[in-house]
Amino acid sequence: MDVSVLAFVVAAAATLVGAVIQGSIGFGMNLLTVPALALVLPEYLPVSVIVLGMPISIGMLLHEHHAIDRKGIAWIMLGRVPGTVFGAWVVTSVTTTTLQAIVGVVVLLLVVASAASPPVPVRRDTQVAAGIVSGTTGTAAGIGGPPLGLLYQHSTGATLRSTLSATFLLGTLLSLSTLGAAGEVHGRQLLLGAGLAPLAIGGSVLGRRLHRLLDGGWLRPGVLVIACAAAVTAIVKAAA
Numbered sequence: 001m002d003v004s005v006l007a008f009v010v011a012a013a014a015t016l017v018g019a020v021i022q023g024s025i026g027f028g029m030n031l032l033t034v035p036a037l038a039l040v041l042p043e044y045l046p047v048s049v050i051v052l053g054m055p056i057s058i059g060m061l062l063h064e065h066h067a068i069d070r071k072g073i074a075w076i077m078l079g080r081v082p083g084t085v086f087g088a089w090v091v092t093s094v095t096t097t098t099l100q101a102i103v104g105v106v107v108l109l110l111v112v113a114s115a116a117s118p119p120v121p122v123r124r125d126t127q128v129a130a131g132i133v134s135g136t137t138g139t140a141a142g143i144g145g146p147p148l149g150l151l152y153q154h155s156t157g158a159t160l161r162s163t164l165s166a167t168f169l170l171g172t173l174l175s176l177s178t179l180g181a182a183g184e185v186h187g188r189q190l191l192l193g194a195g196l197a198p199l200a201i202g203g204s205v206l207g208r209r210l211h212r213l214l215d216g217g218w219l220r221p222g223v224l225v226i227a228c229a230a231a232v233t234a235i236v237k238a239a240a
Contacts, residue, residue, distance in 0.1 A: 010040045018031065022060075035104065046141055046179075064165075101239065122152065
């Protein structure tokens with residue numbers, strides 16, 4: 001991998017902090033890792049961050065598998081399939097700079113949606129719709145959590161975390177397979193994801209242990225502010 005020490009440190013720091021957040025509230029890691037990589041290693045998106053989702057999803061799923069919304073996952077995955085195909089098409093159709101700008105815009109839109117927190121009923125049509133959006137953004141930009149987080153925001157913490165983790169795991173396999181078929185998966189991207197994976201696992205475990213402390217009123221606004229700042233920076237860099 002042609003990765004500078006500074007770039008790797010930035011990616012590692014974003015992964016660790018993001019994993020702590022995701023371990024605590026169920027999603028949010030890629031709101032930090034994606035814009036961070038868009039700034040320092042845009043050519044590694046979205047594959048590296050998609051790979052990162054696998055170990056953290058498995059760990060969280062094993063921890064709270066009893067609370068999974070199994071019927072909901074089926075409807076979400078029904079929507080995720082066409083969303084994933086469209087997301088893969090976006091990756092194959094744009095340049096690295098354009099993808100960097102798209103990542104920034106996607107992050108900003110998801111931050112606004114997360115901040116607004118509109119009440120969304122959990123039913124079949126909204127689950128399919130959330131799956132389509134999650135599949136598209138998760139494959140094209142590596143960020144598939146916020147659409148599902150908004151859908152399940154009024155569920156119990158265990159249901160939200162376990163259902164999202166199961167969906168992330170299945171969606172990750174689907175996204176990687178689709179991107180691989182499109183010729184967009186390269187060894188260096190997998191290697192970076194694997195190299196950052198221990199930080200994702202460790203951060204997730206730490207976030208789980210500090211759940212009560214981190215799930216306070218300051219955490220969610222802080223994440224959104226950081227993600228927003230990183231997204232704006234990525235857009236400005238792409239425009240320049």
